[in-house]
Amino acid sequence: MDINVDYSSYTLEELYSAAESINSEAYPDRAQEIHKFIKEKEAQLQTQPEVAPSSRVGTQASRIDRLFAVVVDGLINILASLPLIFYFGLDVFREPTLQVTLVSFLYGFLIFAVLHGYLLYKNGQTIGKYLLSIRIENVDGTKADWKKIAFLRLLPIMLIYQFSLGFIGPLIAGLINPLLIFGKSQRCLHDYIANTKVSYCAD
Template sequence: MELDVDFSKYSLDELYSVAESIDREAYPDRAREIDQRIAEKEKELPPQVTLNPNPAGSLASRVDRLFAVVVDGLINAIACIPMILYVGLDAFRQPTLSLILGSILYGFVVVAVLHGYLLYTNAQTIGKYLMSIRIENLDGTKADWKRIVFLRMLPVTITHQLTIIGQIIVGFINPLMIFGKQRRCLHDYVAKTKVCNVARPD
């Protein structure tokens, strides 16, 4: 049973967000109404106003997510250089269980030191902060650090370390899922999260 929603009271940013996330096949009439409301409100804007293509609450673009991942990857890679120098690169060609566990622990220490404050306060990494996007629960609220660490990061990290199949899942299947309609990677589905835009600082 559909709820009767008065979209005339929605702001333009709110309409953008709803238009982004609504299932248009399941609710074609409602989607059509939202599009009409958006068109009406855009006509009311003065000429000098620039429309925000990424309103707060809308799904983050694939480009923004990619850029954030690249930034975080470079930062994390640089932070891992001390461990590689200490252990030696040859040790990683046939890693022992202790090295695997040590690498996982070291990785989480790196994340805690570099990204911990942003993850705890804003559900963001450094890369996500730079792109003004954050990790959210499916209801649009900010994801807490426990969900991010234990449901979003830890399963992917362990899967990647343990098996070749895990490496294929994490390195290939996981990122490819971003091209789905919901723009969610495999770790988003596991943790029941999504990545959305937040208001950019003035």
């Protein structure tokens, strides 16, 4: 018995499946109807606008986008550090004295505040994060306060790097800190310290 089927409610995948399974010789009209709906739905897909980036707002930033943001910030910070290097000379930093270490630490913190302070205060972003449309958030999805970012997220890692003995500082701050992003929660050590995450935001 021939049963009427409403193909208009089928998804494109269901229509593809129906087109493959139907006996077009036994049911030519039904096969023609299926192909008609396939063409209509394919045309609809072609005319649909692309998904707006804003649809990602609130979702956790991908590792690659966080990496690009860090690279941008790193290049900016290197350029900003050139005056200090020229002043002391590169040789001084191979075996820095306590004075050089303290000055470098204060200079780095000040430069970071000058370059990124406004964006951090307003949006929870560095320049790199601003360009990638991502921001630092609390784990509940609210924008992280600039004081939390500066004194819990940034300062501890800088202190570990500058004042830990031997290779311990670079190991923790330069290797362990970023490698933790490959964990399930995609958060670095400084995220765990500050109880933050990085998510997409509106442009």
